[in-house]
Amino acid sequence: NLKPAARGLATAKAPSSLFASLDTFPDRHIGPDDRDVTHMLSALGYESMDAFVADTVPSKIRVSSATVSNETIPSLSESELYLRARALSQANKPFKSYIGMGYHNAVVPPVVLRNVMESPAWYTPYTPYQPEISQGRLESLVNFQTMIMSLTSMDIANASLLDEATAAAESMVMAYTNSNHKKHTFFADNGVSPQTIAVLQTRARGFGIKLVVGDALTDLKDEALRADLCGVLVQYPDVNGSIKDFGSLTESVHAAGALLVCATDLLAVTLLKPPGEWGADIVLGNSARFGVAAGYGGPHAAFFSCTDKLKRKMPGRLIGKSRDIQGKPAYRLALQTREQHIRREKATSNICTSQALLANMAAMYAVYHGPAGLLRIAQKVHALTQIIKSAVEKYGYKAISAEFFDTLTLDVSAAAKDAEAVHAAAQAAGVNLRRIDSKHVGLTLDESVGVEDVVTLVNVFASAASASPITVADLAIVASPAVPQTLQRTSKFLPHPVFNTHHSETEMLRYIYHLQSKDLGLEHAMIPLGSCTMKLNSTSSMIPLTWPEFASVHPFAPTDQVKGYLELIKELEEDLCKITGFHACSLQPNSGAAGEYSGLSIIRAYHESRGEGHRDICLIPVSAHGTNPASAVMAGLKVIPIKTLHDGNLDLVDLKAKAEKYKDNLAAFMITYPSTFGVFEDGVQDACKIIHDNGGQVYLDGANLNAQVGLTNPATCGGDVCHLNLHKTFAIPHGGGGPGVGPICATEHLAPFLPSHPIVPTGGDKGITAVSAAPYGSASILLISWSYIKMLGGNGLTYASKIALLNANYMAHRLSGHYNLRFKNGKGRVAHELLIDLAEFEKSVGLKVNDFAKRLQDYGFHPPTCSWPISTCMLIEPTESESLEEVDRFCDAMIQIRKEAEDIIAGKQPKDNNVLKNAPHPMSVIALSEEEWNRPYSRQTAAYPVPSLHEKKVLADRQFLASMMPTATYTSL
Amino acid sequence: NLKPAARGLATAKAPSSLFASLDTFPDRHIGPDDRDVTHMLSALGYESMDAFVADTVPSKIRVSSATVSNETIPSLSESELYLRARALSQANKPFKSYIGMGYHNAVVPPVVLRNVMESPAWYTPYTPYQPEISQGRLESLVNFQTMIMSLTSMDIANASLLDEATAAAESMVMAYTNSNHKKHTFFADNGVSPQTIAVLQTRARGFGIKLVVGDALTDLKDEALRADLCGVLVQYPDVNGSIKDFGSLTESVHAAGALLVCATDLLAVTLLKPPGEWGADIVLGNSARFGVAAGYGGPHAAFFSCTDKLKRKMPGRLIGKSRDIQGKPAYRLALQTREQHIRREKATSNICTSQALLANMAAMYAVYHGPAGLLRIAQKVHALTQIIKSAVEKYGYKAISAEFFDTLTLDVSAAAKDAEAVHAAAQAAGVNLRRIDSKHVGLTLDESVGVEDVVTLVNVFASAASASPITVADLAIVASPAVPQTLQRTSKFLPHPVFNTHHSETEMLRYIYHLQSKDLGLEHAMIPLGSCTMKLNSTSSMIPLTWPEFASVHPFAPTDQVKGYLELIKELEEDLCKITGFHACSLQPNSGAAGEYSGLSIIRAYHESRGEGHRDICLIPVSAHGTNPASAVMAGLKVIPIKTLHDGNLDLVDLKAKAEKYKDNLAAFMITYPSTFGVFEDGVQDACKIIHDNGGQVYLDGANLNAQVGLTNPATCGGDVCHLNLHKTFAIPHGGGGPGVGPICATEHLAPFLPSHPIVPTGGDKGITAVSAAPYGSASILLISWSYIKMLGGNGLTYASKIALLNANYMAHRLSGHYNLRFKNGKGRVAHELLIDLAEFEKSVGLKVNDFAKRLQDYGFHPPTCSWPISTCMLIEPTESESLEEVDRFCDAMIQIRKEAEDIIAGKQPKDNNVLKNAPHPMSVIALSEEEWNRPYSRQTAAYPVPSLHEKKVLADRQFLASMMPTATYTSL
């Protein structure tokens, strides 16, 4: 309905806002409109937003409204953003990179690009903790695992890790753990990529592992070294392209009781004897060359596989095959991935968000190409590399190895003046080669390389050798492969039907849609997962991502070719500093947990720089997310838990006591704010002061930053460093379990320690070694958060946080008569999420959190976070993106389920055969015969508990696994 | 499974095909692989493809295998195509156009762009003839109709027409029909766009309508003219931007017993009194400025609305609201749109494919913006136009009208040397203005125009007037609107909930997905609609379409700015000529039916040029598609039907008799080849010779060209001109009912008559006047067919046709023991589709074609074409894109349904309550209570007739309308 004033405008004076853009983002991003806001405020008894916020966020931590405003962060409309992004994209120079070192030019199958990478059905869902509504993603991740197992010839593989370098670091820790922490030496071959070595160095420090880098084939004879050896990492083919036979090395490493870890390449092992066949214990690498763009460093899915013997020690998520209650095959997350929450500081790793979307893309790539297609690609890449080698050798260049797959390292001395002369010729031809030293250059081929590219490359070398250019006709085919006979793969790979069926675009598209039809993402309904901030990721912020000018950039490309990237990185860092109140930012960490680990490592470096390297105590509230203690351990800290009070607040007395008790060794305190109990505690600044007074530093876990933006900030709260989950607050889609970005922001005194990088200078001047393989981590998706911030502008960002608070409080208000709201502040307010306790139902009739969750699926909703941070609770977070209508629909469903539970309590349905226990009720169940049905409620009640579902039934035929799931303490988050 | 030879390649000599690209398109586009092909051939008893084709396509019409080959049409890989398209895109110059004349720079909401325009769920489905699996699109088209009715204030609106100019032509014919063909004068105001006038001229000729162009406000007093007047067309605002009050004109036109037709602008009427409120009988226009890119002319959805009184005469498809058997609201196509097939030459129009996808986009745009949003946009556009006017008037430019919305026509005499001086300044500033004459220039603003653009524009005029440039600060707001008081809109528009709900991106995305979840497109299953060629549209061919360099081009932009477009147009025309064997091509017609009309008009022009303008007889087989007779009538021809024989072949005796009988007046013969009965007839060349011998020309309906490519061609068959449905054979997606492109190719003697265009020179040197508004019709989607042809290459194109034939013949073979295959050739072969006759089932137990169709939905399939071209038949066309697996799945379903019918025949299920009659069985039916269920078969049988559906059930909860549909003779195609 038009307001008359609006309708009359044509006759009135044109508004002075006439020049403002109309496609403004806040209106589109924020669900509730002005009328809805008024409605919610008045339901809560407020006359103004200010009054509401004043009751919700403690006044002592409020920041000035100018801190995050359109003055400090001007807003761009959607079309202005498009033009700005386009201009930045054109500031990147479209050189073609042959730098290699683990990064390739991928050929993304268009059908996968558009229908997975660019599809909200794939990029918006959460980690598949609810198997009934996640079978599609689960199946695809199983395809990924199967592909890795088959290509590497290992017993088991996980569903991705953050990048190759951190996967290597995980393997090192696994080797160390495997020695029961008795053997401290980990050896890395010098054929391992430098960025991997750098990340190993960082990780070794926290665990007190001695990292030795050398020639694995010669240096491992030393007996002292062997006695302390827990593992050896080799790369196959190595960073210089050489293929070495590590078979007897493996035997010798095993003889020393250590593990042999192999970093490898998925395309290479289609031709090379896979590491599993010559005895490797762990095999890892980057899967990106299977159809995932370089993206200036990421995101990419690392893979990780190991022997059966080691499987219980494997980091990351693992999808298992099971059966549903009707006996049909079904998938679920293996429980061990939840172990951080259970084992806390004894967890094997801090991995939480990983790289699900990219793993799915790589798996889809293999599904589309199949084994024969992959082999064709590998053979071509290999053959073209051979052709180049034989061509440039004619000019006097000399390959350092006769055995290679796709990478050549060439000694230029006999042909050109020096390496620089070759690089100069390359620049002139618009291509990048690998810079090694003054005598050597490197080049790596990939699927994207065609015959014209080969000619260009050969002519680069010709030119530097002052030879005349060649043409295609001059290229000679090389007959025999450069893979040693003994290392040629003879075993089959990917024989599974899924990799041998969907090879036409039609079949592939249907397979993608078939899988997605089983899943529930934000494109269907609210996903009110507490602590996960499942807000919609706007199309306008997703569009630039897949432009070739951003997608095709190598992370080690010369900086003058990436001016567009560097500009947006600088702007994003600055904006994040404004938002957090901190001084400097590092975008390197690839997840929240990686951010935690990086932040704590910086704190350690800071203490060390002041001669206080002995400080190693980290205080962590019991309510903290499981990644916190796991990260602390990785940073070499000892975890001391801090109690919480009955009202949910941190026990400041306990904190003070512990801080004083450990004051000589106190390194850090980790605090999540607002707390994981969904309340802004009053005492946060007091808590921080206690820590500072006792020589410690405060790490603020910024997972809940969505409640803070523009209202308070981590610096004001008293923190020294924090991570942000860009995949929560800053609208990077969760991708079904990643990608994520976990940048850290820090105060001035910690800023010098921000992580460096071995190839591209980043971080502070006393920066710790790298925490990720790529200088700016998952650089390409930074575009999303950059766009989000630029389009909301300062005012929009602040308003978004207010609405996030309002939506949660309105929900708390509506549910409070029906459910037990566990915590609220003195004014009766929650923060951006709310915790309801269902313990009473278990006590009275045995109904568990999970029963409520499954029944919510019948209503078309994704359940909230279940049984975390308290086992009998649900943690509910609506975010600012959900409209009042959807929030009300959800509350109606919850209230109706409460009534259904009431019937069970009243004995109208038996305890063990009722509409909650039997939920969910998909088509396959509704279609049961009358005998099989045998339930004290009708099919109508089961399938259409509220009339609106007749119109909008999302979950009509999802898989049905309710009774398959083992009862776990932590089933969600 | 890998062939050992393939696996061994690394050790063998590198293949000589080493340099070939690996991402080749034929492998991805064509469903069956080599093994499948061997299987199918051997099932049919053939040892080679050649032997099979020899039995299928008559040898006398076969063309040399070099005709369409990689020699004549070289193939590009998917990534080569990408680069080529990118290069062409860069050959277009990114000028911003303010040319107007019905074309604007649209701001496409990103959420709609990506999730409708770029989504296979929206672009692949067919016209919604099966309501149970089309409720999503139907609802969206109803939104379109509702939006048009509300904005124009008319009683009824259709679901789109091809473009504004042809919509105007339809209105003229409607006015003529409304006068019972008694009044022959149609008057067009000279404020109507020139391209509309041109199309009216063409259309007037066929009907013998006298088109008079003049000043409607002054020239309509003439009594003689009034006496013969059937209708008047005015444009509001007119092409020069002026807003005139046509209220009293309307009264006077009505007094003369004629209709008042108004071409209008959807954005303007948010501010202007809508034509329905001042008495217009028909209102039409282009909806593209509602979020559809200019695309160098299209595709765009024209709208068409009229008074209730005229509704039975309205052309195009109309969606109606109805109720399903459970009483819930549901939508369906109103039957009248099928009238061509029933009324044949008495049909009111030949419209078949229209612009569904673009209508959906425009509707989604309105859903997203809502009335308040649209008003804001209109007010801004209007206000900025006022600002420009007042700014340039300071330099002495003079607007010809004080009353305007977004368009100014400026007299430059007092300010600049001449119009050319202004255009020169515009070119220098990178913008296009409208060229009118040496004294006037025009400019039109739109939603995309921001304040910087306004400054640029004002400075163009400043520069031509030798004034110094201004800045933003110099812009003065103009207080009062330039819309006359009496013509300001006061009525509300779009009050309906759907336009006032989905205003956040989250809500919008969910609405889009909610609708698509009800529909079945190619992303889910085969759509074996005979005569429709539902092959998959590849992502690689869809990607370039939405690049701004192609999407943002105005159709009347100077040719030196559209070199990329012109190059691809030239290439596409050449390739289509190679494929058809013809001499020249016109890409102007926007659909197959428009192609028919254009081709026949050319034939008429040819006869006229030889002094044989009296030739007006058109022979058409009774089996022809309903558009054929309708098009013939539009071209001014009299239709004489030709019989078909019992074996389905054309009755050559009847043809000869009629041709000779009418030889003095014989104009044309229309033939579809292979025939709509799905067989390559032997006698096609004989038939054509008969026509030529009797002075006629042969029009070949190329809807079935997919069976011909590289094997035969329309020229060899004996045709003189043909149309091609690029949305069939050349893989433009069907869009749920359009867009389409219906180019015509013609022999050398007809080529000079190919259609011209009033603004951009096209066609032959004796070209007929325009048949579409834009010079190259729906230019942007030509990219899809261009990509398809370039990527398949000649060999791939030919192979695709062979596989299309093979798939159909294999299907015929599998079904033939179970169903009555109606027609085949002497060797037992069908063409690319097959016709099965279900008459026996109706006879024995009353089971109709529709019952089989609905039951197929339970099996997860889209039904084939039903009851056309024979009422008791199904016409089935698998296309080359369907894999053997899918073809077999479909055959299995058909065979199983045959068994189910058998049970009914055997009396195991009653005639009126059985699994076919009650089909389909969605969740809402399966969930019925036991009493309501009351059926002689189980829910399992209903929902899961074959076990594979447990895994893959597409149609779990689609709407259920089986018994709602009126029984129609023609329910599909």
Ligand SMILES: Cc1ncc(COP(=O)(O)O)c(C=O)c1O
């Ligand atoms: C409070 C809290 N801290 C840390 C994390 C870990 O972040 P990530 O999953 O990005 O590693 C989460 C993730 O849910 C969280 O909720």
Ligand SMILES: Cc1ncc(COP(=O)(O)O)c(C=O)c1O
């Ligand atoms: C044989 C035949 N001719 C003509 C047409 C009309 O083509 P269009 O729908 O593009 O107007 C069709 C459409 O199905 C057809 O099958």
Ligand SMILES: O=C([O-])O
């Ligand atoms: O849409 C058709 O009627 O072919």
